[in-house]
Amino acid sequence: MDTCAQLVILTLAAGTPLVFAALGELVVEKAGVLNLGVEGMMLTGAVASFIVTADTHSPWLGVGAGALAGAALSLVFAVIALTLLANQVATGLALSLFGVGLSAFVGRGYISVVIEGIKPLSIPGLSDAAIVGRLLFGHNPMVYLSLALFVAVQWFLHRTRTGLVLRAVGESPASAHAIGHRVIALRYAAVLFGGACAGLGGAYMAVAYTPSWAEGMTAGRGWIALALLVFATWKPWRVLAGAYLFGGVTLAQFQAQAAGVAIPSQLLAMLPYVATIVVLAIISRDATTIRLNAPASLGRPFHPE
């Protein structure tokens, strides 16, 4: 039973970077913007948080820096794709390529640096008591943060007026503009929020999950987060479920390696990527569901007037 609790904790830990990144991108896409730069923003967030943590010895300061760095990079996307109306696919790709280069460049001196990261909660008498105690109180604080983010996003999209406006903008920016909503301003806000969330996802990896810095350490999680939105048909709770599913797959691969299964590690490491492809194909097959749930204006530039 104890290993069972441990497995749940590890699965949540492995899925959390995706929770952050995918929830952020969910808000971006709900506003009708497709930002393919998640991987770049995650890496930038990761390196920023790691550097700040290493220099200040405060991992939470690092987390803040990660969110800021992600948002700063997303601002570049917003200016080019929203104000200057560039192709969103190309701009997002550029952001990913740039983020990979930027993080490698900035992080060059920090590759083997050791930091004191954010540790899982350890409340005496609770976190170590029974299984329930461990399941409720034994996670990394950033895992709770990601769950709070989930609640906030769900509440924002479906219970607030601004959330309603955001969904309306994502469906038809021209109509939203015609009845007087500030489409571009709202899209800017959404993109910045998405950037900050991707930055948080990266920061979680660099200062809580591993904690370490390595070039390209997110290993495609930014792209998996994008696939996750299709899998989740743009619904927050399904994003959460999907993220933990992928967390479980990642974990299974590590566990199999640790257990000395006779499959070479490289082939096992393919698992999350192959799983993403398979899941994407299965979900996308139902074109009607995708059309019903995908924001109708996704990826299309909007120029008032």
Place this chain on the structure above:
Amino acid sequence: MRIALEARREASRAAILLAPLLATLATLVAGFVVFEALGKDPVAAFHAFFIRPLATRYGVGELLLKASPLMLIATGLAVGYRANVWNIGAEGQLTLGAIAGGGLALAAGDAQVPSALLLPAMIVAGALCGMAWAAIPAWLRTRFNANEILTSLMLVYVANLFLSWLIHGPWRDPDGYNFPQSKLFTDAALLPNLVSGTRLNAGLLIALAVVAIEWLFIRRSVWGFEMRVAGLAPAAAAYAGISSKRNVWLGMLAGGACAGIAGVNEAAGPIGQLLPTMSPGYGFAAIIVAFVGRLHPVGIVFASLLMSLLYLGGESAQVNLALPSAVTGLFQGTLLFFLLAADVLVNYRLRAVRARPAAR
């Protein structure tokens, strides 16, 4: 007063040509600022980055050597991009091409297969395997409607892991002191050198030939026309009875074939064996080349030279300025940003709008 964008009735041809030049200039200015900020003398840094790599015959050879795969892959990708088929997994298709071509070279081993037979076979095998790898996202898109951006990118990771497994496992050189690398190819499996005193090889000729074919394809062929229509106005393509599935297949396979050949050229050219990493990100840099070159064959040739120079500059900066070679990626990304930003001038003109006087 503020600046407003005003839609042009027709795309500006001048801006189409001007935007890449403007973007290059802006990238240079940005580089100047970055070097200054890093405490490097910008003039010396520019010299190290852009002039020194080209000062020798060897250096010019390197420029063309690195431009070849970029040119080749970008040309292949442009076929699809023109029709909104976004193959961004060329890096993986390149890897598969290298595996196929390299596998053939290793299998031939010391069997004295003549070069005239072995090399074409390697190139065909590389092209076929690159196409097969690209066919997966094409099939998933046409059959299941799965987004090819995500699937083709996922396959990059899979391809690289597969190569890594081969090099660490079955294909590892038994005499290689346990280093992850294959045996060296025999001379028969190496591309012939073009210019003595350089590493430039016949890969450049293949790339140029593909560029010429592409030029004919988009300028004259009805398929090229149909793919352009599909990219500009998908509804018009459906209305005119243009098959979107064929466009996906054509676009993905063209990119896969070119990337696969580029993989063979890397293995049989400057590397001469299989290593865990066969390319310094050519498959991704080629995406930038395709855009900066405006998806046009001639533009792609120039853009690939520019991008190649950024690679050489990065290496030179590492040696001469003690800057990490990652600065290359930074420059590449910046260039694409500036290009996309400058592109606004193609379809919009900037107009100064005076704030209207308040109501009297």
Place this chain on the structure above:
Amino acid sequence: MSAAAIPPEVRMRPRLALRGITKAYPGVVANDRIDLDVLPGEIHAVLGENGAGKSTLMKIIYGVVKPDAGTMQWEGQAVRIASPAQARRLGLGMVFQHFSLFETLTVAENIALALDAAEAGSGLPAKIRDVSRRYGLTLDPARLVHAMSVGERQRVEIVRCLLQAPRVLIMDEPTSVLTPQAVLRLFDTLRRLADEGCSILYISHKLDEIRALCHRATVLRAGRVTGECDPRRETAAALARMMIGAELPHPRHRPPVAGAPALVVDGLDLRPDDPFGTTLRSVSLTLRAGEIVGIAGVSGNGQRELLAALSGERRVARRNAVVLCGTAAGRLGAAQRRSLGLAFVPEERLGRGAVPEMSLADNALLTARHRGLVSHGLIRADAARSRAAEIIASWNVKTAGPEAAARSLSGGNLQKFIVGREILQGPRVLIAAQPTWGVDVGASAQIRQALIDLRDAGVAVLVVSEELEELIETCDRLAVIAQGRLSPARPVAETNAEEIGLLMAGSAATPERTAAARRP
């Protein structure tokens, strides 16, 4: 045109006054020094043909578009309306021609979006029911918009405006989406509103409607005011002269000589690709050589799906459901059907009928790829260019030449080019969707005449349109599509607008009819 024509009860200070409003777009002056006064409680028509600048003027009033010059007064005070939100705060409401509704949201959510945060509270559904009951506009606040008919959607738009108790209500071409019967009900609602003191700006190009409804009319032509009158005292011909500067042209007709069936649709059932689309249910139709058959109906009743199934953009599982010139064509694609002799003028010009960024020469090639312009897979660029030049010359298309981009043409000129391109291919069957929608009077007369000439030359012509007058004027037989079902085609001479209107409303179970039944 005299001031005495205006009833005394509305002769007072204008509620809204425009002076010298000017707005230019690249290549066209949409509004040229326009003056307009709207009095309290009057129904004021803004009359003009397509492209006269009516919609631009309304968007300026509503704060969507900023004018280049000119001033506006509201209740005697100078105002500058910078946004729709400000317009609404002043007391302006607008019902758009192309609705600004969100398909995936409910009626209540749609309405809440257009209100200020304070008004959009929890009491909203009750308020919606209240207003809709008062004006006979039945609505269920919890329904999703995508499940509603076009007429119902218009009700949402109107109720959304009425909730803010507007003092000026702008209606932009409101009747184009309604059956003739529904138009009369709308007029009742508008008259009641006007009686309560609300001013109504009624934008239209339909002369009879304006004569029946409006107290005063301002006429626009090519961006300028060309007249002001009391439409109740003018003949349609006089209004037309003011609107287009000439008599309204009428096409020449000869009795039809219908030949062999050229296009036969037999029991076509089709589920839509689009989740918001309409399912076609056992649609049958026979179109003969040498006749024009029209399909009337309110948009969104299956026209899009039927056209896609006929053009081949959507293939049909059953081969014999569509028979084209004797060949079972259900499973053939658009290109193959074209080679059987089909030509098609789609509803959307830019982006479907033509590629906006491409030259006219390339656009001439678009649907004629296999008619002499391509050999051995290679394009004959010269042939494409001279084909485009031929269309431009014979249709008098106003453009810089074959190298001009399609998007640089005005709507009417581009439509002439597309119709010309399709006719030049020598089709045996021509399908035209909304052939004159948004096209100026001169061009639409030319297009209608061309369709009739084509019929006389023995071509089978199918016209799908929402403009009943157009169909009655050009067609030999008329069918009506409602909720994915097609009525049998009847000779035009044996039917009338009233009867067609009832068919357009569909069966007794439709919301349009229930709405009528519930009215007090």
